[in-house]
Amino acid sequence: MGRLSNASARSISKTAASAAGPVEPAPSCKARKLRLTDVLERGGHVLLAGTAARSLAGREVEIIFAGRRQVATARVGASGLFSAIAPLPPRTMRESSSARYIAEVGAERSLSLKLTRRLVLDPPVASATAVTLSGEVIAPLTDPAAEILVQQRLSCSKLVPLTRVKLKPSANGRFHITLKAPSDRRTVTYELSTVVRRSAHSMAHYTTYSLPQTVNLAPTVSSVEPAVGPTPGGTTVTIRGSGFASGATVTIGAAATSVDVRSETEILAQTAAGTGGQEVVVSDVGGSSNSGVEFTYVTPPTVTSIVPAQGSALGGSEVVIKGTGFVDGSTVTIGNRATVLEQASATEIKADTAATEAGEDQVVVTLPDGVASTSALGFTYVAPPAVTAISPSEGSTEGGTVLRITGTAFTKGSTLTIGSSAAAFVVLSATEIVAETAAMSPGIDEVVVSDQYGSSRGGPSFTFYSGPENVQPLS
Numbered sequence: 001m002g003r004l005s006n007a008s009a010r011s012i013s014k015t016a017a018s019a020a021g022p023v024e025p026a027p028s029c030k031a032r033k034l035r036l037t038d039v040l041e042r043g044g045h046v047l048l049a050g051t052a053a054r055s056l057a058g059r060e061v062e063i064i065f066a067g068r069r070q071v072a073t074a075r076v077g078a079s080g081l082f083s084a085i086a087p088l089p090p091r092t093m094r095e096s097s098s099a100r101y102i103a104e105v106g107a108e109r110s111l112s113l114k115l116t117r118r119l120v121l122d123p124p125v126a127s128a129t130a131v132t133l134s135g136e137v138i139a140p141l142t143d144p145a146a147e148i149l150v151q152q153r154l155s156c157s158k159l160v161p162l163t164r165v166k167l168k169p170s171a172n173g174r175f176h177i178t179l180k181a182p183s184d185r186r187t188v189t190y191e192l193s194t195v196v197r198r199s200a201h202s203m204a205h206y207t208t209y210s211l212p213q214t215v216n217l218a219p220t221v222s223s224v225e226p227a228v229g230p231t232p233g234g235t236t237v238t239i240r241g242s243g244f245a246s247g248a249t250v251t252i253g254a255a256a257t258s259v260d261v262r263s264e265t266e267i268l269a270q271t272a273a274g275t276g277g278q279e280v281v282v283s284d285v286g287g288s289s290n291s292g293v294e295f296t297y298v299t300p301p302t303v304t305s306i307v308p309a310q311g312s313a314l315g316g317s318e319v320v321i322k323g324t325g326f327v328d329g330s331t332v333t334i335g336n337r338a339t340v341l342e343q344a345s346a347t348e349i350k351a352d353t354a355a356t357e358a359g360e361d362q363v364v365v366t367l368p369d370g371v372a373s374t375s376a377l378g379f380t381y382v383a384p385p386a387v388t389a390i391s392p393s394e395g396s397t398e399g400g401t402v403l404r405i406t407g408t409a410f411t412k413g414s415t416l417t418i419g420s421s422a423a424a425f426v427v428l429s430a431t432e433i434v435a436e437t438a439a440m441s442p443g444i445d446e447v448v449v450s451d452q453y454g455s456s457r458g459g460p461s462f463t464f465y466s467g468p469e470n471v472q473p474l475s
Contacts, residue, residue, distance in 0.1 A: 053080065065089065190213055190214075339351060386409060404434055411451055
């Protein structure tokens with residue numbers, strides 16, 4: 001339980017430090033430089049926790065019991081928190097009015113705090129619409145059914161009742177209360193109180209209470225993906241956190257150009273133009289986040305030329321790309337991802353194209369952090385020839401058979417082979433060739449048309465057989 005109270009102290013300190021702004025902050029009362037915040041009986045010991053001024057960081061704290069006896073020491077941390085464990089005093093002593101603890105650092109003294117049964121209130125959990133208060137009624141639990149009073153502290157001297165909840169805690173004393181989140185405050189401080197019977201046979205009660213807990217109702221941002229994008233903006237980011245309300249706005253250096261609140265924990269937004277690292281800030285009626293999560297704007301690379309500007313759709317074309325902002329580890333995509341052969345400089349990359357479909361594709365250089373070039377410069381993939389049919393499909397090994405070959409991408413510069421031998425041919429059009437076979441040994445050979453962009457594959461084959469055949473010479 002001492003750990004929970006330390007969390008309480010951290011929560012209160014953090015809230016007070018971050019509450020500046022047009023929305024009324026949580027009450028921040030002027031306190032002593034040294035303060036005990038919790039004294040709890042646990043496991044045969046007494047757990048103590050407190051806060052101290054930052055100026056006391058590193059100093060030793062003496063815990064004084066019953067006004068005269070040192071029972072424990074602690075060290076003030078850099079954050080101003082301290083905690084200690086003291087022996088549990090005898091029952092007769094701890095039930096007396098003098099069973100009080102004081103913290104001392106030199107001449108600084110805290111107010112005394114009595115060892116007593118109470119409510120322990122965990123740090124509240126807030127969403128855009130609700131606040132959940134959880135905690136524990138510290139035993140005896142002979143009659144745990146009780147009315148818990150929930151109050152909101154508006155100032156150091158003013159508590160406002162919010163609700164009374166008739167709640168029976170679980171067997172271990174745990175309870176949960178859900179309240180509607182206030183819409184007009186960034187931070188709210190809650191305190192709880194109730195009574196528990198001293199025993200099953202006594203009508204006497206312990207008055208129980210909780211130490212104050214403060215909850216920040218402003219949105220919180222835990223992550224942004226991606227965390228890097230180009231300076232011109234236009235990056236769609238996913239922002240995750242809590243407390244996101246409908247109508248929330250997003251600022252990443254400048255106001256996001258679009259915001260879609262998907263849920264209380266997720267927002268989709270599109271970045272505006274920006275530079276450098278900028279905090280991702282979500283704002284709504286509860287205030288603005290100050291979580292420190294950043295998005296970094298990076299100047300994208302540019303592509304100014306590619307030589308050659310076209311190559312085979314089968315891939316394997318070595319190209320030289322020129323531009324600006326290239327760095328080691330950059331990748332190149334031209335339809336499909338190319339193989340970077342050499343990162344020559346910040347202005348030149350040599351790459352080898354991959355196989356893809358014929359047509360024009362944008363040349364894109366992407367930095368290791370994912371920021372890509374956006375120029376419209378293209379590279380044209382040209383399909384190699386394709387053979388779809390031949391007629392006839394067989395002839396004599398003596399050669400001289402006239403073939404009509406149909407397909408695609410035939411050019412004047414094409415070559416024709418049937419097996420291992422070249423054949424005489426005439427390109428009639430981009431889809432038709434007339435050829436005459438050369439002498440070959442018996443067998444089946446594929447008819448292949450080739451040009452600078454590659455060779456046809458998987459086309460029909462011609463069968464050579466021994467014996468005479470009526471052939472017509474190619475004129």
